[in-house]
Amino acid sequence: MTTHDCDAVIIGSGPAGATAADTLTEAGWSVIVVEKGRNHLLSLEAPFGPLGHYSNDELKFTDRHFLGPDPIVEPRTYRRSVDDGDRLMTGHVNSLPSTVGGGGTHADGKLPRFREVDFHLLDALGPIGGTDVANWPLSYGDLEPYYAEAERLVGVAGEETNPFAAWRSGPFPMPPGADMYGAVLSMGAAERAGLHPYRAPTGANSAPYDGRPACNNCGFCGAYGCPIEAKGDPVALLRRALRTGRCEIRPESHVTDIVLAPDRRSTTGVRYLDADRTAREIRAGHVILAAGAFETARILLINDIANSSGLVGRNLMYHFQTMTVGGFPFPLHAHHGRCVTGAHDDHIIGDDAQAAAARDAGLPWVRGGLVEHGGAAMPVLEAKNYGPGAHHGASMRDSSLRDRMWVFTMQGEDLAQPSNRIDLDPSVRDAWGRPAGRVTYAPHAHELVASRHAAPILEAVLRDAGAEWAFSTTSPPAEPADVHPGNPLGMAPASYHIMGTTRMGDDPATSVVGPQSRSWDIENLVVADSSVFATSAGYNPTLTIVALAARACHLLTGTPLAPTTPHR
Amino acid sequence: MPTWFDDHQLAVLAAAMDRVIPDDGVSPGAGGCGAADYVDVLLGAFSFDPPRIFAGGPFSGRAGGEAGFEEWLELGPMEELAWRIRIEGTRGIAEREFNGAVVGLQEQYAAGLPALGDDFAGLDADEQDRRLAEIPMFRALLFGHACEAHYGDPVYGGNRGGAAWSAIGFEGDVQPRGYTDDEVQLP
Numbered sequence: 001m002t003t004h005d006c007d008a009v010i011i012g013s014g015p016a017g018a019t020a021a022d023t024l025t026e027a028g029w030s031v032i033v034v035e036k037g038r039n040h041l042l043s044l045e046a047p048f049g050p051l052g053h054y055s056n057d058e059l060k061f062t063d064r065h066f067l068g069p070d071p072i073v074e075p076r077t078y079r080r081s082v083d084d085g086d087r088l089m090t091g092h093v094n095s096l097p098s099t100v101g102g103g104g105t106h107a108d109g110k111l112p113r114f115r116e117v118d119f120h121l122l123d124a125l126g127p128i129g130g131t132d133v134a135n136w137p138l139s140y141g142d143l144e145p146y147y148a149e150a151e152r153l154v155g156v157a158g159e160e161t162n163p164f165a166a167w168r169s170g171p172f173p174m175p176p177g178a179d180m181y182g183a184v185l186s187m188g189a190a191e192r193a194g195l196h197p198y199r200a201p202t203g204a205n206s207a208p209y210d211g212r213p214a215c216n217n218c219g220f221c222g223a224y225g226c227p228i229e230a231k232g233d234p235v236a237l238l239r240r241a242l243r244t245g246r247c248e249i250r251p252e253s254h255v256t257d258i259v260l261a262p263d264r265r266s267t268t269g270v271r272y273l274d275a276d277r278t279a280r281e282i283r284a285g286h287v288i289l290a291a292g293a294f295e296t297a298r299i300l301l302i303n304d305i306a307n308s309s310g311l312v313g314r315n316l317m318y319h320f321q322t323m324t325v326g327g328f329p330f331p332l333h334a335h336h337g338r339c340v341t342g343a344h345d346d347h348i349i350g351d352d353a354q355a356a357a358a359r360d361a362g363l364p365w366v367r368g369g370l371v372e373h374g375g376a377a378m379p380v381l382e383a384k385n386y387g388p389g390a391h392h393g394a395s396m397r398d399s400s401l402r403d404r405m406w407v408f409t410m411q412g413e414d415l416a417q418p419s420n421r422i423d424l425d426p427s428v429r430d431a432w433g434r435p436a437g438r439v440t441y442a443p444h445a446h447e448l449v450a451s452r453h454a455a456p457i458l459e460a461v462l463r464d465a466g467a468e469w470a471f472s473t474t475s476p477p478a479e480p481a482d483v484h485p486g487n488p489l490g491m492a493p494a495s496y497h498i499m500g501t502t503r504m505g506d507d508p509a510t511s512v513v514g515p516q517s518r519s520w521d522i523e524n525l526v527v528a529d530s531s532v533f534a535t536s537a538g539y540n541p542t543l544t545i546v547a548l549a550a551r552a553c554h555l556l557t558g559t560p561l562a563p564t565t566p567h568r
Numbered sequence: 569m570p571t572w573f574d575d576h577q578l579a580v581l582a583a584a585m586d587r588v589i590p591d592d593g594v595s596p597g598a599g600g601c602g603a604a605d606y607v608d609v610l611l612g613a614f615s616f617d618p619p620r621i622f623a624g625g626p627f628s629g630r631a632g633g634e635a636g637f638e639e640w641l642e643l644g645p646m647e648e649l650a651w652r653i654r655i656e657g658t659r660g661i662a663e664r665e666f667n668g669a670v671v672g673l674q675e676q677y678a679a680g681l682p683a684l685g686d687d688f689a690g691l692d693a694d695e696q697d698r699r700l701a702e703i704p705m706f707r708a709l710l711f712g713h714a715c716e717a718h719y720g721d722p723v724y725g726g727n728r729g730g731a732a733w734s735a736i737g738f739e740g741d742v743q744p745r746g747y748t749d750d751e752v753q754l755p
Contacts, residue, residue: 038644053641055625056741059720066622070650075667090667178749216746227626227743252644275645330755335738337752379738383715388588388707393595396719396736403736429666431649 006030006248009270009284011255011299014102015154015542016529016549017290018234021241021249022153023553024288030246032282033238034272036295037068037098039251040225041105041235048239054105054225058378061224067106068098073431076294077438078492080476080483081419088483090428093439093492094318096292100251101225103292103496104233104542108222108339109203111156111232111543112370113147115166115348116140118537125365131415131444132315134534137506137515140166143547145561146554150546151201154232155209158201164345165198169564176341177206177215182332182406183342183373189465190344190373193457200343200372203232203542210236219335220378253280254432258287258303258525266524273432286556290528290549297422297501297531298437306502306519311512313422315503316439317536318495319369320412320447321475324458326467331403334375340409342373347410347454348538357453366450369411369538371458376405385488406467408458411497413538415446422501441476441493448478497541499533517552526552570605571612572674577681578604581710583689587696588711589718595735598714598726606717606726611655611674618642621651623723630730631745637723673709680706 007029010017017033024031040053060066068074076093079085096103117124119136127133148169150156157174176199179187187197204215215230229235241247252275259268259281269283289296297313300306347354347368358366376382382402386395398404420442424435455472462470475494477483483491505511508520513532519525528549530541537544554560570578586599613619622641629635643651649664657672658664683703688696700707717726719733721740727733733740 038647040641050626052626052636053622053624055623055627055637056743057623057625057637057721057723059716059724060622063716063720064621065650070647072650072653072670073646178752181753181755184753216744217749217752218741218743218746220741220743252646277645333751336747379719379733379736380716383589383719384712388711388714390590390592392589393592393735396732397595399736431646431666433666 003283004285005269005282006032006284008286008288009034009282010288010290011270012102012290012292012295012529013100013234013238013249014096014290014292014529015104015234015545017102017288018104018237018241019150019153019546019549020288020290020528020553021247022237023550024557025241025244025246027557027559028246029557031241031248032284033247033249034253034255034270034282035100035249035251036254037100037251039100039249040066041099041101042239044242044249048242050229054227056218056220056224056227058380062378063380067225069095071095074098075428075430075436077425077428077436079438079440080442080480081440086426087428087438089485089491094294094494094496094498096294096496096498100249101234101238105225106223107233107542109232110340110372110540111151111154111201111203112343112539113166114140114537114539114544115164118535119143121535128363128365128415128446131417131446133415134503134505136534137504141563143551144169145564146547146551147543148564149550149561150543153237154203154543154546155205155212155236156201156203156232156543157206159199162198162345163196164349167566170567172201174206174209177202177204178217178337178341180334180337180341180375182334182375185465186373186406186408186461187342189461192464193461195344195346195461197342197344197373200340202338202341204338205230205232212236215338217337219337222339255299256434258299258305260305260522265522267522277432286524286526288526288528288553292529293498293501293531294422294437296527296529298424300502301424302434306512306521306525308521309509309512311503311510313501314418315416315500316420316422316441316498317414317416317500317533318441318493319497319536319538320414320443320451321495322410322412322451322455322458322472323475324408324455324462324470324472326406326462326465326470327400328404328406328466329468331399332375332406333403334406335378340372340374344371347371347450348413354453357449361445361449363446363449366446366453367413367538368450368454369413370540372409372411374407374409376402376407406462406465408462410451410454410458411538411540412447412450414536415444416500416503416535417444439492443476443478451478497536499530499536499541502527502531503534504532505534516555517548526556528552570608571615572608578608579689580681580684581607583696584684584700584710585714585717587693587700588707589714596731598718601718601731602726602728603714603717606724607677607713609725611677613655614652616640619648619651621647623721627743628721628723628741630740631742633744637721676706676709680709
C-alpha cells in the first residue's frame, strides 16, 4: 500500500482547479494544488488575506506580463494549417494567465450559462461537413444544480430578463451592477432593431458578497487582477479550501510528469520542478488536471498518456470573435465601470435571414454567439495605435479609439474540427526545456458565414445608437491574406476561450474522458477544465468550467448534488 | 541621477522622445515628461532591489488609501530570467539560450542612440525627424516606449505629475475611491 501525500493533487489553480480544491476539501479530502505561475492572489498563511499586489496599472498587467505567462520563458507557436510549415509565429498565443487564480484573475467575469440545446447539438441540428459536432454525455438538467452552485460560489450578478436563457432553479445571487453609459445607448438601439438585449451576468459584486466588497467601478477590469477582491475570481474558492486546513497551494511548481502505476491504468501522482528547478514528487490517490485546455493537452501529449483515442489536443475550439466597432461624436467614458454590462443572444438563436445565409453558403445551419456590449482599451494601448508624429497629442485628446469608441464582440460558436489542434512544436522550447505547445487552427465556413451575417446587423445597431462610423473585424482573421505580422489583432485567435482538447463523450473511441470527466485510460485521472467541452456554444465558458469541475468532484467524492427543477 | 545612460545619452533620448510624441501646445511631449527616464529605469531595472519591473499595489494613494506603487515587487526566478533576457539579451549565456540568441534592449539602445548622432539634441525638429526616419526599427522601439512612459503610471518614470493623463482627462488609478454608479451610467 502506497503512502499518499494527499487524496488528490490538482494541476492548475484557475477556475477549474480552485473549484476542485473547494469541492474536494469540502468533502473531507486533502489536496495539494500545483501551480506553475507565481502567487499574487492571496496570502497562503491564515487568515489568507489579500497580498496587495493587484493594482490599476496598465503597464504592469498588459505590457509587462505580470500575470504571466511571459512569452520569453513560455512561448507558444501558431500556424493556420500544416501547409504553413512548422509555424507562422512564436510568442503569445492566447496565453491565459499563468498565476495563482489562473484565467479567473484577469477575466472581467462575464458568466453566462450555456443553453439546453448546447448539450445535444448534434441531435438537435445535425452534422456539418468538415466538422465534428457532438452531443455531450450529459444534459443541461444534469448540470443545472452545479450551475446554481457555481453562481453561488463565484458570486454572479444578473437578472432573469434574457428571453432565450435556459431554465434556472433559483434567482441570481446578486442583481446587476450599474450599466455603462455606452451600454445604455447600445442596448436601447438593439431593442429598437428587434433584438433582445439584457444586462450581462457578471462576476463583479454589485453588493458585498461572501466577505468581499461591492465593485466600485474603477474600470481596470478585463486583463487586471481586482485590487479590492470585488471580482468573482478564484480567490473565494481558494480561500475557502485553504480554511479547511486540508488544502496546500504550491506556486512556481511546473508539472513535468503524471506518474503512472506499472499497469499504466492508474496514476500515483505527479513530478514537478519547483522554483529552483529541483525535481519533486507528490504521491496522491487522484490527479485532477485543471491546467486549461491548452496546457492540459500539452501535459498529456508530453507524457504521451490518456490518448488511446488519439484525440488529445484535437477538436481545439475558440470562440470566433467578430468585433464591431463604432465611433461616437461624444465621450462614452468606458473606463468607468465594468468592461461589459450588456449582451444579446439573438445571433445564437437565429432567424429566417440567418437560416437563409446558411443555405446560401451551402450549410444546413449556422449559429453566432453572445454579443457583448462593451467599451474600449486603456490609454497605453490606444497611444500605440496612432503611430508616432505631430498628430499624436490631438489623436489622444480626440480619442476615437478609446473614449469615443464602443465595441460589440460576438463570441461566435466555433465548431470542432479534428484538424484544429494543439500539439508539440518540433523545436521551440520553454525555459524548463520542454516542448512548446503549438496551435494549428483555421476557422470553418460555419464561423465565417455566421460572422458575415451578424456584422452588418451589429454595425446598423451601433449607428442607430449614435455612432458616426462603424466597421467590423474578426479574430482570427477571416481571410488568409489578413494573416500577417502587421495585423493589429494578431495572426492567431486572440480569444482566451480555449476548449475541447480532451473532449468528453460516451464512447472511448471518440472521446478522451467519460461522462464524469474521468479519463477512459487512467481510472483516477480527472480532467476538470474546458478541455472536456464537446461543443463551444456561443457563450463565455468560465461558469460552465466551474460547474463541470464542481460536478466532476462531487461525483468523485460520492456527494452528488440533488436534481433541481425550474423555480418559476 | 541616471541609472543606465549618461547625461548626454539621456538628453539625446529625451529629444528623440519629444519627436515621436511631441508637445503640441496642449498635450506635453513625451521627452519633457520623463520618457527618457522611463527607459533609463527599465534598462537599469536590475540595479535596484527589487528590480523596477513591477510596481507594487494595491493603491497609488492618489485617490485615497495608502500609497503602495513605490513598493516594487520581488521577481520570481522565471520572471528574472525573462526580464534579463528581454533587457540584457542572451549574451551567450547557456541558461538564456533555450530558443537561441535574443538581442536585449540595452544593446538595441546602445546601437540606436549613436545612430541619431551626438548632435541630435541641438538639431531643429525637421532634421531630427529625418534622422529618426532613417532608422525606422529604432524609431518604432522609441515610440512604443514613449507610449508606455507617457500614458502609463508615473511611478515608472514617465508621464511626470500625470501631465499626459491630464491632457486627455484620464485619472489612472482611482482605487479605492472608484467611480459612482452615476459616473458609470450617465453621459
